Amino acid sequence: MSFGLMSRRRVLALGGVAVLSGSSAFAQSERVAKVGLVQSTTGGSAALYGTEQKQAIELAFAELNAGNTLNGIRLQALHSDDGADRGQTVNIFQRLIRQDKVIAILGPTLSNSAFAADPLAQQAGIPVIASSNTAPNVTKIGDFIFRTSVPEDQVFPTVLSYAVKKHGIKRVALIYGLDDALTRGAHDVQKKAVADLKLEQVGIESYQRGDVDFSAQLTKIRAQNPDAIILGTLAEEAAAILRQARQLGIDNKIVFIGCNANISAKLFELAGPAANGIIVGATWFAGYDSPRSKAFVAAYQKRYGSTPDIYAAQGYDAAHLIAEAIRRADSVTDSKLIRNKLAEITDFDGVLGKFSWNADRDITAQVKVLIGDGNSKIFVAAPTA
Structure with a gap:
């Protein structure tokens, strides 16, 4: 190897060190x-x-x-x-x-x-x-x-009050998840809101995480003839409940009222048209x-x-x-x-x-009452909310 070639390689190596050193200094x-x-x-x-x-x-x-x-x-x-x-x-x-x-x-x-x-x-x-x-x-x-x-206690009372005025609700049934802090907390807030409005609570049903079949709970609720079904559930369970309620022939006049956790775009992918009319509350929606x-x-x-x-x-x-x-x-x-x-x-x-x-x-932030449009797969602002 010639001296000239060695020198050139050493210069290139030193140049590489200089570049790396400069990058390191910039990063530091x-x-x-x-x-x-x-x-x-x-x-x-x-x-x-x-x-x-x-x-x-x-x-x-x-x-x-x-x-x-x-x-x-x-x-x-x-x-x-x-x-x-x-x-x-x-x-x-x-x-x-x-x-x-x-x-x-x-x-x-x-x-x-x-x-x-x-x-x-x-x-x-x-x-x-x-x-x-x-x-x-x-x-x-x-x-x-x-x-x-x-938090749910700042949202749900507004949602329930709207539903009562809009649909003349007097009798309600509730269904919620037993083993999640969010769903248990939502259920507690919902029960209090029901009591505060002096609505008749005709039944409470529950489920555990991982359950996918809610027909037994919905069959009991159908027999109680409520005006509304209140969901203390996550979105996946809410979608299954909505679908199965329609499959069981639960009257479309019965209003579903959800908690904050039901507000997911995936609700419509999983429930489809069965999500039509579900009432929820949030600080935002995509059409805001x-x-x-x-x-x-x-x-x-x-x-x-x-x-x-x-x-x-x-x-x-x-x-x-x-x-x-x-x-x-x-x-x-x-x-x-x-x-x-x-x-x-x-x-x-x-x-x-x-x-x-x-x-x-x-x-x-201000709470907004929203209605599920299962056909368009979006939530829209509730009329006169």
């Missing part, structure tokens, strides 16, 4: 905000919500990073699927907090998981924003817990007429080829809220400062509308 100088994203993308019904949330949050982070809206801070989502298993949620929270050193967590999908894992974040001083937990008392876990999903909402729907459809549901919208706003807190704190390490900046946010202009936090760190 970049500020990265690590945010844990704990959503159920497997695990039955939970995956219907978790997938929508994950996709919306990743969309938001991509938009924020592309626009350099955090003054040189890049958002990094560390996603883990807990499979709707609260034990796995606890393990994931521990890893995110102790090993990955995240400065915030978005999730988890289920309230069951939140009650198990959120105390770890509270103890560590890591802010959490839930975008699908609607069980009562989730934010009472501690002052680092926030949520963009309005606001510039930010329309832009979000268009961006989501372009990226994923489907229309977002309420959980996607709540996840998208949660992502923007934590990003705004990080921007104000101008830190990628001080989770307590980020929590304080998050709590200070007022009059936030989000996809859900303009809202602030209340004293319990729940959002103050």
Whole structure:
């Protein structure tokens, strides 16, 4: 090998080192905000919500990073699927907090998981924003817990009052899931709302997670001749109940009234026309007429080829809220400062509308009563709601 060739190779090698060194220096100088994203993308019904949330949050982070809206801070989502298993949620929270050193967590999908894992974040001083937990008392876990999903007790009474006035409901039956914090919590709220309106409760039926045949419960309910059937269920179970009710010949005049967990685009894919007329309550729907909402729907459809549901919208706003807190704190390490900046946010202009936090760190967005259109596979605003 000639000296000239050796020299040339050494120069090339040194050049390669210089390039790598420069890239390393750039990476080290970049500020990265690590945010844990704990959503159920497997695990039955939970995956219907978790997938929508994950996709919306990743969309938001991509938009924020592309626009350099955090003054040189890049958002990094560390996603883990807990499979709707609260034990796995606890393990994931521990890893995110102790090993990955995240400065915030978005999730988890289920309230069951939140009650198990959120105390770890509270103890560590890591802010959490839930975008699908609607069980009562989730934010009472501690002052680092926030949520963009309005709790059931702030939604269902409005929904039931609308249904009673619209349909003259006097007699109701209830069906709910026994072994999920969200469905049990929804059922408790529903029973209280029924009692507050002095409606006649003609029967209560229950089921366990994994059940797919609800004919026995529906047969009992049909014999009680209610004016309405109230669902404390997840979306997959709600769809099965709606389908089986029609197959059993339950009168179409009987009104189905759902909980927040029934508001999923998958409800219509699974129930089809049987979902016609189901009444639910939410802070948002895909047809919501606001510039930010329309832009979000268009961006989501372009990226994923489907229309977002309420959980996607709540996840998208949660992502923007934590990003705004990080921007104000101008830190990628001080989770307590980020929590304080998050709590200070007022009059936030989000996809859900303009809202602030209340004293319990729940959002103050206006509740909208929605009607299921199973033929068009969408929820629409209830007339005169």
